Amino acid sequence: MATIYSDYSRARLGFIFGFSGWQVSVVALTFLPIAGAVSAGAWRWVALFGLLWLAISALTLTPVRGRSAVGWLQAALAFAVGGLTGWTSFRATATSGTADDLDEPDLPGVLQAVTIHDGPPQGATFSRIAIIQDHRARTWALTASIVHPGIGLSESEVRERYGSGLTELIDLAARTEMIDEVLFLVRTVPEDGAERNQWIARHRRADGPSVARRINDEIQANLTRASVRSEAFVTFVVPEGRLSRDAKESGGGLDGRARVLYSLAGEVEAQLRGGMGMTSVTWLTSPELALACRTGFAPGDRATIIDALAEKESDPEVNAEVPWAMAGPSGADPVARHYSHDAWNSISSTIKLPTKGALMGALAGVLTPTDPGERRSFMVAYPILSQAAAQRQSATSEWAADIGEELNNRARRKQRASSRAEAEKVRGLDAKLARGNALTRPYAVCTVTVPKTQGVAGFGRNLDASIRRAGFAPLRLDLAQDVAFAATNIPLGVSLTRKAN
Template identity: 60%
Template sequence: MSVYGDYTRGRIGWFFGLTGLQLAVLSVAVLPVAWSVSAQDWLAAALFVVLWGLLFLVLAVPVRGRPMTGWIGATLRLAAGTLAGWTRFRARATRGQPSEAGHADLPGILSSIVIHEGPPTGHHSARVALIQNHSTRTWAVTASIVHPGLGMTELEDRAAYGSGLTELLDAAVRAELVTEIIFMVRTVPEDGAERLDWVRRHRAANAPAQVSGINDELHESLTAATVRTEQYVTVVVPEARLAKVAREYGGGINGRARALYGAITEIESHLRAGMGVTSVQWLTSPELAHACRTGFAPGDRASLIDALAAARTDAGVNADVPWEMAGPSGADASARHYSHDAWNSVSSTIKLPIKGAAMGALAPVLSAHQDGERRSFMVCYPLVASSRADRSSANSEFGADLGQSLRVAARMKQRTKNVDESEKVRRLEAKLARGNSMTVPYAVATVTVPKTVAAAEAGRRLDSSIRRAGFAPLRLDLAHDVAFAASVVPMGVSLTRKAV
């Protein structure tokens, strides 16, 4: 099995795991202790030592994988947003205030997104949907892909897929346009809508009742035992880079669309050639609205499929989902889960194991354990520019060498974990020197269940599936709304990109 484990921590502290800023703050905080000792004010010295210990806990000791300062800041922001009513969303249509035609009415981090239709392209002259995010100043394009999967593939094929992914990321870094490539997979219980439509169109009127009964029984049993998988890939480009390239095509929306078309054409060639993707369909605005609506309300998929089937025979049927109704009718963000329409969602990020990650190891995360349960996950590959990658690698190598030297000078035993991290840092620097690119991938998994099911229990089942896959879960409390948008709605939302 193809296993990749040549990754390191995002930041290696220079002084016994502490970063330069942490070391500076703690060093300055020691001065009152030294001043009290020199003045022989022992009561004040004891008080300052206690305060310094509390500061050390806040700055240097992580709590459930996050620094305590991050927990405090997130809690205060959520409390302020709840008091101000910002965490509560109600669609304009439910209040009798429909938005402008074509304007997306979406909650939270998706509220700043605007959808544009690009110029006709391809054999079918389709207008690809261009996703503009004003808060992060980015543009994105999403494609629905079909991949045969990794369950029955041989070792050589998995290695080839891994090499294809590496070539894709290296090519994107060299082009200096794309900054993120996001892969998303959603697995939902099979509703049988397509098969019911096929049976209605192909069943003969004079078919024997016994044969029809056998087909109906097969349909019922197979539908209950199968799931449907939806796969997406999203390419994200920042406005600062796209605007420069768009000038060559005349500027404006059309210029940006032409530049994005060139980028996704190169991405598509790598997806088909190296990664074994059999179908790549860049979504139009109605198709993207369909994916957005079924992301918030998985139960609406069957009715949408029925409408699409009826539209093939009756031109008067409107099978499109208007963007002002593509989001939820209502959504509420809480500390432990995210509530949207008649559903609750819980998200967890995935910590990479020390022993390495096998290709296809995330498959157990998609296994639903209850009727009506929907699983999904996203894997994001933020691409690091070559100059920044060199600086980051040099800093990490310097920090690893300095930490190793301090442990030797202090006659501390070298732990195997520290030695392995130092070796990985040096291997990474060697790969960068040979022309490989650097990326900082992360993954988020989400489970969505009806409100009749306890969200806490669904979250525990998700964490159990992540551990069974060989990873360590980290519940994204206080940020479930952003995690849901990133891992379920294929519109280029990222956890690492900040609003400007």
Template identity: 60%
Template sequence: MTVYRDYTRARIGWFFGLTGVQLGLLVAAVLPVAWSISRQDWAAVALSVLGWGLLFGIVAVPVRGRSMTGWITSTVALAAGTLAGWTRFRARATTGQAQEQEQADLPGILASVVVHEGPPTGHHHRRVALIQNHSMRTWAVTAVIVHPGLSMAEVEDREVYGQGLVELLDAAVRAELACEVIFMVRTVPEDGAERVDWVRRHRTGNAPAQVSRINDDLHESLTAATVRTEQYVTVVVPESRLGRVAREYGGGLNGRARALYGAIAEVESHLRGGLGASSVEWLTSPQLAHACRTGFAPGDRAFIIDALAAAQPDDDVNTCVPWEMAGPSGADTAVRHYSHDAWNSVSSTIKLPVQGAAMGALAPVLVPHQDGERRSFMVCYPLVPPGRADRASANSEFGADLGQSLRAAARMKQRTRNVDESQKVRALESKLARGNSLTVPYAVATVTVPKTVRAAEAGRRLDSSIRRAGFAPLRLDLAHDVAFAASVVPMGISLTRKAG
């Protein structure tokens, strides 16, 4: 499991790389050509052939990971949203409009999110935050974890971590409740807020001035060269499954909370066991609000730490971030980046290499290259139910066999890539038959920089880091706002799930 290469394309075209829908459209477009030839109308034949070639380019030729149809649809949608003012967000707090404090005021795809406080659980009677997404009809719970990392891990330890991840995903599929498990890592420059508070409380006035100056110089130099890593795990459950299980616990919010508590308890056991997490803490609503606010504004973390330090001797200090202020004061969606408050973010997804992906290979993506730069990425594991996995495997195997037969009948040379793809498809079917689960993972990386730094330059540095890690980047133009919400804000946003 230290090198993973058992992945195949999500959809295999069974006729020379074309799917059934694409082939049907192209065949239907040939009929006007044949009709014009039968009438010997050569001008109409030329126009029909030209139209068929244009349709082929739109339907079958991908451009930077998307078909021409997808680009046209996304461009028109963004232009219409910009003209209508839908891509611009202004928080209600900036206009002085009052609203309920527990109601989140977030932009874009996060606008339909409502955060509930679950019933007390555990020895400390914590109220875990339950994230309800009305547009996607899902529920999610997020935990912050502490993990020793993979940079100094031996090969045997990486094997154990890989097997632990497999066991977690297999257990989640067998439970038939969760639909996605999302891992998120955010690397932010160290602001030194905790050390400043510690020095303020422990430094005495009788210390030698030279010693104090040396400590201050070390603090300044080390803080500039240090980064802080935040790691989150989010479990997403669809309402269609949760509602059935919640009826066994009495229904309503409490019933759903009890069902979610059971699911996250099983996930926590795998995180602490095979995956080697030393700490797993499921976030409460105030903690989730802090994570959301620092996601949109990384510079606000120091002020939150100062408030928490000031609240230790004085209980009157307010340390909570209201949900109506947990989002940005303003946000705008552009074609090449996403603008929020005083920051710009650029997102890219990655393409898995043919030779395989080594565990921990994404580490270079998290290294900031400039002061004030924040890197983050998310890896999402959509869980495919066993029945759907069997059908998908059978369809892929049928498409691979049919494509191979057609190439052999046409006496076309079998390319090594096609042969390897067919072998992976057949190996997948044998693994599913032996009880393994099917997942279709993907990853999104995001760089966030102040508006004083050019967003295009930050995006190029991010793509360079992805290539240096051994992957191929694909800029998520026209969708940077959704990609930012998925890879920076730990609230269970997905790029593949459709609205319900």
């Protein structure tokens, strides 16, 4: 039996015939010259102002691929200015031999303001968890590598329990009054056979039968081409404004912030292992996080890094770590419809939740590659509203639903079934908040990455087709491909909804 989730609604409802307040204000203000011309009897000016009013109304009210025409104009101008001035183009300092500090991250785009700190030793192994500080967004974050058995063959009761575990995790994050976003990131990469090759090298005998050697080699080659490898991460983000007060009580400075973040990590890990059924939760150290970032930008580098790690076990002189100055790409250039980084191109699309509901586990099909050599990844984010903000949004949305319904009745305009359903969900939101549930605005972004020797446009169409087969509607994130790539492949807490401070 399938588990369907449909208990969601739009973040904001248009209270005047489905349009928001600023849209109605623009239309009303631009109509004033027409009214003035009519009162003066200047009919020629009425016709001229009427044409201008229709053009402005169309630009303001008509959405084009998720944005208004005004929004597209602003984004296009910003993208053009960034390209002409060279702000969006990135070249790593290591390529010119000017990287002075190998521990300083050298990352492109929205990741340029990120600093990685080593937290204080903790646990029996005295590991130092990497603390991610984003100076641009004024946030702190921790990232863990997670392993889950999956839900592909699970019964409906198990799926319901995992779904409830995710709900409890979001409610737990809201109750801390510190965590404002939880992000899950999954990357599916083609199998490179690195671990299998090492196992064969350790166990193959020189005097073994040639037939067995040939059979194992054929199995290795066929399985490597047909297999994929998945890796998953979870990141929680805490704004500086919420963290600073508790950090002062814990000693202040980086150590005080680390103690608070460590305590939050313990709460999150308990819920991940318990309600959500994670079999492994490992908070990443700085070298492990650098490795995750490097393989995010360049999937083909993983095999050589695995070989270096294996050689380090027998030869301690081998350097198997990736310095932060080289964890990013050697070069990156955002294009309007894709993102170019090193020898790879990536295309990202966001998804729209269907009205009929989303099948739990449906995004698994999006991770399945359609051709050899491509990598699929997605990020699901849960921005959590504070209790006060949730109450304000609930009251505003309910008021907008009531006003919209009353205006439709007075205009004798029949309300659509979808609008009625949205209004009912909004009216039930206040009761859920009163029961202690948290309010979140989840979104998801999916990305495909392929070598530059292959045409990325075709893989982008295949990604959109996979999203549609999963039951969702894709929307290409044009003019924002670099940010979307960073959010879906680099586990550093990048968000598409948080504004820079």
